[in-house]
Amino acid sequence: MIDGLPHLLARRAHLPAQGTTFYRGVHTTETAGEFALDVAGDAGVLSLYADFSPEEEIELAGACGEAAGLAGIYLKRRPPEARHAANVERDWLSPPDPVWGEAREEVTALENSVPFLIRPGADLSIGLFADARPARGWVRQHAPTRVLNAFAYTCGFGVNASLGGAQAVKNVDLSRKVLAWGQENYALSGVSAPDDDFLYGDVFDWFRRLGRRGDTFDLVILDPPSFARGRAGVWRAERDYGRLAALAAAVTAPGGQIMTLLNHAGVFPTSFERMVRLGLEETGRRGRVLESLGAGEDFPGATHLKAVVWALD
Template identity: 30%
Template sequence: MKKDVTLTVKAKYVNLYKSGYPLISKEAIINLNEDTKEGTIIRLVDEKNKFIAKGYFGKQNKGFGWVLSRNENEQIDQRFFMNKLRDAINYREPFFNSLDTNAFRIVNGEGDGLGGLTIEYFDGYYLINWYSKGIYRFREYIINALKELAEFKAIYQKKRFDVDGKYIEEDDFVAGERGTFPIIVKENGVNLAVYLNESAMVGVFLDQRDVRKTIRDAYAEGKNVLNTFSYTGAFSVFAAVGDAVKTTSVDLANRSLNKTIEQFRVNGLDIESHDIIVEDVFNYFKYAVKKQLTFDMVILDPPSFARSKKIVFSAEKDYKNLLKEAISITEDGGIIVASTNSSSFNMKKFKSFIDQAFKETNRKFQLIEEFSLPNDFKTIKEFPEGIYLKVVFIKSLP
């Protein structure tokens, strides 16, 4: 590793970092050099050269690195990562002991003191996601720690960092025995097909676990359900397992068709009684209005940002209008599951979108329940941006 670099924190940000804020940002540093070598250990000091914290330099969309320790004498070495991973694994012990769920997150970035890194567990398979070249420079320490601490069938990794404006969605087998994919994991007793060897997307977003269970257990029975931005159809599968009369899954990606069929089949569900449509969601809304289609439940889980041939969608700017589209095809008394993973606004702002959407459509609503990240997606109060998931169940009133 290159010699440590000392960065001076602007006075107005010193208390923020002393209180535990983990993200090293450009606006907080007086002498930030963007050409610093990725993975360099950096010391944060105040303008009197008094030590605040140490971390590493690693450019990603959130900033320029992460704090790892507030102990000036602590070495960022094999022992450091061993201790961090041991603590993270111990925290997830209830998940390892679960009889009906064997897919969950065991390291959640800054929530576990390892910003820029996530590790997920899929029935004995571990998947490491590296979000910057900076954290990737510590790969030997981290992989060796995981090998020593965990019993595993195999370890895979994905490089998610940005190089020259392009993301390297590279998957790579690391250790163990190569898997035969898909592997079938369980989430609250439901089967899910997962691929660790294709792209950055493995087939399921683990952060929606509690939401899927709630749909299955409390809302799906007897309902006609529309699942928009459906990806591989996991919400639809849980609704079907929960005895929904019918589900309709809509996604623009061609792969969504076969992936959704597969998710239904691994659960022994009759695919013939459900619709899977490859189409732009916004076009489908127009079609549904024209054909006077309505649904008892509409699930909205769009990406934070999406682009199709005719439409650019930004959750921060466009979620209100997306809700208005959903309201227009939701039955009176029906449920809209509004979800976003955008970290650019909080739950209060998200609820304001809901309020505006119903006001502009002259409809009334009731907020039934809300969700954020499940327990395995550990967060810290000092970094509220890390609590990115916001989900609200809304009842559309007559």
């Protein structure tokens, strides 16, 4: 597999020329599920899905760095139980220093010519999810007047909605840290937004508060984690997404749209659409699928990401 890295990376060589310097350089389907390489400017992020010895990790990182012409490679160990161990084994799962080459604490990388701050050693999540690039591009091309970006993370969807002409964009997330990061992304694109466009707190609580205030939106974007623990209990997207869709429908204006995203390989597209449809029907709303988007071309064979745009009555 190491010998084939230059060939795999060459398939993505056109992306930087098209204004994208943050992308999946090597996808898991091309490595028998053992590893993946994300490229962010001159930094690389190597995700491991199999057991490698320390020597093998360094060898693989060096091969990826040299084949891609990168300055440094950061390591992310992603065993199946990583989502449960993230808080107690963070430094082992995501070492803060590069395993190969030079350190890059922060990189400004482009996605469809839009700049974003990537922090390759910060955590398992480095600031943007490359597989959602088509969905963010859709939002930029079709942004309506009022947008609610739920589970906003670093506000990639919010930035694109604003650049696409939306006049009001609300970004909601449970982490103040990532919302502040999102404000930095806004500033990189020269987009001004008041502080009250960045809503800190539980997304489900915010849906209820916005509903009580009578606020409605022309587009609601849902990009929740597939699994999370909170005060209200355990969230599992494959079980609970319908409830989320119902809450979103309650703040979606007549004739508005909802974009539903799910990163879960174990949920089939038909099952996902059925969950969302039933959730919408709970609120008396009917929706039809307007667009179905998957991961980008740099994720060949990927089935994990579902991104569906619904037109509501």
